[in-house]
Amino acid sequence: MKEINALAAEYLLPGHTACPGCGAAVAIRHVVKILGKNTVFVIAASCFSIIAGQLPTRAFALNVFHSPFASAAAVGSGLKRGLQALGQDDIQVVVLAGDGGTFDIGLQGLSAAAERNEDLIFICYDNEAYMNTGMQRSSATPLGAVSQTTPQGKKNAKKDIMQIMAAHKISYAATATAAFPHDLYAKIEKVKKIKGLRFLHLLCPCPAGWGIGSNETITISRLAVECGVFPLYEIVQGELFLNYKPEKLLPVKAYLQRQRRFASLPAEQINVMQADIQNYWRELLSKISTGNNPFS
Ligand SMILES: Cc1ncc(C[n+]2csc(CCOP(=O)(O)OP(=O)(O)O)c2C)c(N)n1
Numbered sequence: 506m507k508e509i510n511a512l513a514a515e516y517l518l519p520g521h522t523a524c525p526g527c528g529a530a531v532a533i534r535h536v537v538k539i540l541g542k543n544t545v546f547v548i549a550a551s552c553f554s555i556i557a558g559q560l561p562t563r564a565f566a567l568n569v570f571h572s573p574f575a576s577a578a579a580v581g582s583g584l585k586r587g588l589q590a591l592g593q594d595d596i597q598v599v600v601l602a603g604d605g606g607t608f609d610i611g612l613q614g615l616s617a618a619a620e621r622n623e624d625l626i627f628i629c630y631d632n633e634a635y636m637n638t639g640m641q642r643s644s645a646t647p648l649g650a651v652s653q654t655t656p657q658g659k660k661n662a663k664k665d666i667m668q669i670m671a672a673h674k675i676s677y678a679a680t681a682t683a684a685f686p687h688d689l690y691a692k693i694e695k696v697k698k699i700k701g702l703r704f705l706h707l708l709c710p711c712p713a714g715w716g717i718g719s720n721e722t723i724t725i726s727r728l729a730v731e732c733g734v735f736p737l738y739e740i741v742q743g744e745l746f747l748n749y750k751p752e753k754l755l756p757v758k759a760y761l762q763r764q765r766r767f768a769s770l771p772a773e774q775i776n777v778m779q780a781d782i783q784n785y786w787r788e789l790l791s792k793i794s795t796g797n798n799p800f801s
């Protein structure tokens with residue numbers, strides 16, 4: 506763990522233009538503290554294109570490349586190879602994309618970079634919709650959530666991006682949230698040391714899109730973990746390690762009822778979702794590795 510002094514450094518500066526309580530801004534502020542100054546960001550079109558600032562002002566005290574939506578992983582790959590050719594291999598190239606830019610439109614570029622095992626950190630900040638353009642559903646939007654394009658609630662389940670990334674046999678993939686900062690810090694420390702394609706899936710509540718208060722981001726992130734909606738785990742060279750096991754999962758209702766996007770969910774659908782979570786957890790627990798985590 507970093508010394509307190511090192512954590513005092515700020516690379517996402519005050520005065521940025523995220524909405525108050527933006528879960529993505531809260532999480533990334535922590536992430537960049539650990540990544541440190543030898544970091545270049547490649548940002549796919551998203552809320553973070555705005556949060557990063559419009560020249561001549563800027564919110565990151567780091568170099569940032571803005572990339573088209575679909576090509577962020579390819580831009581990151583080229584940038585890293587260029588830095589390596591210049592002998593600047595110590596600079597971390599970090600691709601930052603929303604769920605739209607990861608699960609949907611950027612997936613082919615991400616898959617190609619993963620297959621080539623490019624030396625990149627890819628961070629998906631998942632606010633579960635295309636928020637920058639007004640909350641259209643993505644394949645990360647959960648079942649039942651209301652969005653601009655699913656006014657009756659989404660009819661399809663969320664895509665399991667971690668399983669997709671694990672199937673590429675990358676060296677490291679992990680989930681994290683700002684509600685568990687020590688877990689998040691430890692994972693960023695790890696990805697800094699590992700070579701090849703590393704993938705982080707950060708759940709980032711969006712007060713504007715989820716219909717929660719700007720002071721509820723951390724509570725909702727914590728409930729996502731405690732209710733079993735968003736488990737904290739790592740997949741290291743194909744082996745799954747659970748980082749936090751709630752003593753007893755809280756009912757999913759505790760998570761859903763605080764968010765306006767789930768306000769019209771009928772009780773029967775909540776029961777179905779609860780059963781789905783129990784099945785998902787059983788499956789997850791059955792996959793836990795009995796071996797040692799090589800990166801712990
Ligand atoms: C090819 C292309 N299509 C559409 C857009 C418009 N656009 C910009 S940001 C954005 C939403 C991005 O959603 P996501 O990746 O989930 O990030 P978020 O906005 O939620 O942070 C869209 C649709 C674009 N820039 N390029």
Ligand code: SF4
Nearest residue numbers: 523524527552636711
């Ligand atoms: S719309 Fe949501 S994700 Fe985008 S800046 Fe606002 S709170 Fe953050």
